[in-house]
Amino acid sequence: MKNVNRREFIKKLGIGAVATGGLLTSGTIIASPSRMELPDPYPELPDGKPAIPPYNEQALFLNEHQYALVATLAAIIVPEDEHPGANEAVIVDDIDRFVADSKEKQEIYTEGLKWMDEISREEYGKDFLALDLKEQIGLLSRIDEAETMRNRPVTGFMERVDRKADEIWDDLFGIGESSNFFRVIHKDVLVAYFSHPISWNVIGYYGPPQPVGYLDFSEPPSPKKYTGAIRKVSNKTCLICHGEGTKNDRGELHEKGKLIDNTCKTCHPPHSPWPRIGGFSK
Amino acid sequence: MTNSLKKVDACIIGSGAGGGVVAKELAEKGMNVVVLEAGRRMDPLQDYTAARPDWWTARKNEKFTVAALNKVTFGTKGTSRPTMVHGVGGGTLRYLAYAVRMVPDDFHTYSTDGVGMDWPITYEELVPYYRKVEVELGVSGKAGNPWTPLVEPYLNPAFPYSYANKIIKRGCDRLGIRLWPTPMARLSRPFDGRPMCVQCGDCAGGCMSGAKSSADITYLPKAEATGKLVIQPECIATRINTDTHGKAKSVIYIDKSGVEHEQEADVIVVSAGVIQSSRLLLNSMSKLFPDGLANSSGLVGKYFMQHLSMHSSAIFPDRIDSYRGFFGGATSQDFARTNPNSPFARGWCNELHSGITNPVQLALHKSNWGAQLKDRMRSTFGHSAGITNVGEQLPDERNCIELDPEVRDEYGIPVPRINFAPRQNDRLMLKAMKKNLIEIYDAAKATEILYMHYKPGGSAHNYGGCRMGNDPKSSVLNSFCQSHDVSNLFVVDASCFVTTGTANPSLTIQAIAVRSSEYIVDQYKKRNI
Structure with missing residues (x-):
């Protein structure tokens, strides 16, 4: 079951393609977000797991396990390549600060990180940190896809059809009730990383x-x-x-x-x- | 317990483009003035974030708003919250300082195109006041543009086009669209004791350097220097009381500690911004004015308009580094007049800008992550430039601000309910604006359009609610922003606009405010009001 691909499934249902596409005018593409266009985050799998910074004893909120989990997620969201990634900027410390500053975030992170381990045990029988990189990326892709689909605005008829297909998929093979945690941490990582001078040299x-x-x-x-x-x-x-x-x-x-x-x-x-x-x- | 305060000559509610100007003009003519401002005084170095590494995310809207005034409800579906700015300086704290005049046609849309209503004033009457404001603000610009006549040379030279503007200008040149450097209420050289603009580009987050001519550093300090003006920040006006003769008598307001005060004044000027001005008048109902103050026409809150802003941004093949410099800078009003071949009346202006300029903003634009995110950021960051088409929305009685019968703010006062939707003419224009944008991007050889959207209700350019006119039956104010019903009540902000035009509102609000102030002083001295 865990190998069922959402896109394939929707394709087989034969309704996903209608929402695809955008307007093409002499060379200019206006992209509209749709399921078929969710890009593959890792066209090539990097070798080995990312190195994560050691636990910061001065951390304001995250405990050792949470710290390692956030650092791992951050390294998958913004990996190191020929340029530094999230862990070179130790943005897990920034996230620790964001979380310590907001009661609402404390709840989301505590529950969300717990949920990451639960879903990982359910799907692979191991904690998230014990998975290999390919499994980690695969799991996050599925979570991302589910959250993206669920949060898409529903305005017209075709979107309603698509939403129905999503619900069927979620019922059959879904990853359960997520708290939209991936969207939250995804945003926090990007905010912290691209506010860090280390990233400015990467993009100029x-x-x-x-x-x-x-x-x-x-x-x-x-x-x-x-x-x-x-x-x-x-x-x-x-x-x-x-x-x-x-x-x-x-x-x-x-x-x-x-x-x-x-x-x-x-x-x-x-x-x-x-x-x-x-x-x-x- | 209401605390009664000593009577003053004039009480002004709001300190933005309208209130700031009136405060100075009245105080300089010797009138004792109190300005009530809902927001607080900003400290540019503490409150503005442009020098921080996380400047874009640290820039919080909540800093510029007051919760009690920010609460609105919607009578129409799919409408966004209109932008309101609270603080000493009002909307000018966050405006982009476009100092564009309206074009002569904008003042008589009914005569020329048979839509909307004619203004009781003409462009030519407003020219000397436009000039006064441009001198006061130290506008940097180049005279002689093809659309607005009678512009005298500006005191400061125009800024050159940014490199992002130049990229899009190639497309405009190909299509024969004329561009002109936008006149800016920012300083291209040191002026009036203020430094020149360093092109940091974060005007919308508040100007740290004082190069942007916002009301809190231009009009208000000069007004305070007369010793005749007192600014009361963090004070929310809740009601205007009238006396038995039907004249406005006093303003009731609540200060930050929750204490209620009553400020008596001979002249009361409402400059609280389009939504709050109408709300205040409607909330000031009494036995004499059962439908709300100054509302014998029934038109207070009616004909609410917004600019139809079609925002867009595209990616270009070469690196532009468009985050450098001011966000806008080049304008075309070629499409501002009615085109006899198009199915709709009136038109829009093209404002060229820099697109997505902050890395965080671009990263969050698509939900990318992993290797894909890094590749995309490396290949697109610094490649963006954009255009916003600002269209004229026609006045429509169905678009209005009214009081919500149920919802109240934290002080128990009914909140405004906004009914707003683009109507037939607007929708046709939006479609044409989209087509126009795609044409320009194509001609400028863009590779990808990042976004192109219009958010109904979401614009910061609000207009109408107390429109001016010569006939008390079809308007709320006369041409001097004086209420037809209550002779010592004035509404000086964008509420008085009859139509929107395509120019940014601030310069016209300020010009109208100068004209209105002259009238107030004159009439006050003659004891006519």
Whole structure:
């Protein structure tokens, strides 16, 4: 039973294909999410299980087993390849913080992680961490598919037919009542990973907007800037105007040479003397 | 127990584009003014997140809203919550600072196209006020665009097109669509004691640097400097009381500790934003005004409109790094007038933007994971650019804000119920806007369209509810935003709009507010109100 494939099943029912596709106009594809287009997360299976960071004794909420489980899930969601993955950024610590901050998340994680082990024992007779990588990925794929289908908006007739097929599938071979846990952890991992500077070099991102901004916004991007480290901070010139000086409305240049926090007085937000109502409240 | 406060010359409810301007104009003319603002004072360095590594997810809407005012119900299905911003500065705290004028045609849609209603004012009458606001805000732009006449040179030079804009401009050039640098209420050079914009691009999260001309750093500090203005943050106005002669007498409000106050004033200006302004008037019913204050026409809350914003974003083959710089920057109003060949009246403007600019946003856009996610992020991040088509929604009486008969907020006051749907003309226009977007993306050689959607009700550009007009039977306000029924009551925000046009609302609200303030001061000195 565990080898029954949801897509194959729906195909055999002969109704899945109707929801497939998108609009094709001279080379432009508007993708609409549908069951047939759920991409395969791992076209090739990586060798060996991902290394996970040792338990952080200072963890705020997760216990040792939960910590290892979250780290493993994170490493499957954002794996290491020629570029660092979730575990290189130790984003399990970030998730630990997210969870500690929210009562609602504490419940979802406690129940969700327990449920991961239960479903794994049901399907394979072992805890999730004891599965091999292929089984882990296979199980997560099935959970992801089920959650995605269940959360799709139902608006028209064809969607209702599809939803019915999903319900039949869930009844026959489903993974039981899930708490949408995979969606929650998937989102948290992506938020933590792509907020971490380690990921910015992978995709070529300069970093947050302030305080430096992007004064080269009108030029084509230069690949040199993002293959290296995040923008270098020089302590000689103003970070914002790069010491070139920006003329104000009276045609004066700003003061050169006096830098506070690497920015000149005219440029840097915290130090520029523009008016504030009632000053800063602390 | 209601605490009665000393009478002032004017009490303004709301401190955004409308209230902020009126506060300054009145205070500078020597009137004693109190501004009630539901939200709190923002501290840009503490409250805005643009300098944090997790800036996009740390930017929480709850920071900019007050729970009691954010509660709305819906009379129509499938409508989203309209965006409301609460805080000293109002909607300008989060606006993208587009300082676009409406085009002359927008003011007389009935005469030219037989739809909507004509405004009681014309573009030409508003030009000097547009100019005043543009000078005050230090708008950066280039005069002489093909759509709006009588624009004098701006004080600050226009920003160049961003590289993302240039990519899409190739498509527009092929199709013969004219583009013009959008006038921006952001500084392209230091101006008026404020720094130039560093093109960080997070205007919507609140401007940390003070380069964006929001009301809290332009109009309000100048108003406070006169010593005539008191701003009361975190105070929610719940009711406007009237005296026996049918004049507005006082505003009842609740401060943050839950204490109720009564502020008497000679002139009362409601600038609480489209939804809250109508709600406040409807909630201020009394024996003299059984259907709500200033509502003898029965039109308070009626003709609620929103821009029909068709958001879209596409992926291009080459790297653009579109997260650099301001999100928008180039506009075309080529489609803003009625096209005699199309089945609908009026039109839209094209606003070019940068698409999906934050890695987290792109990663969450599709539910990818594993090796597939990393491949996709490496091949698509930095490749996006987009266009939003902003269409004009025609006024329709069925689209309205009314009071919910059952649901109340935490202070026991009925919440607004929103009835809103795109109607016949709107639906046809939405279809045409979609087609137009696909044409431009095709011409610009996009490889994939990431999304293209319209969310009914979800726009931040709300209009109507207390429209202006010359006839007290078919309008709530006169051309100076003065109530036809109550001579010392003014509604100065986007509620007074008769039609939406395609331009972003803030500049027009501010221009109307300046004009209205002149009238208030003049009439107040003559003791006419």
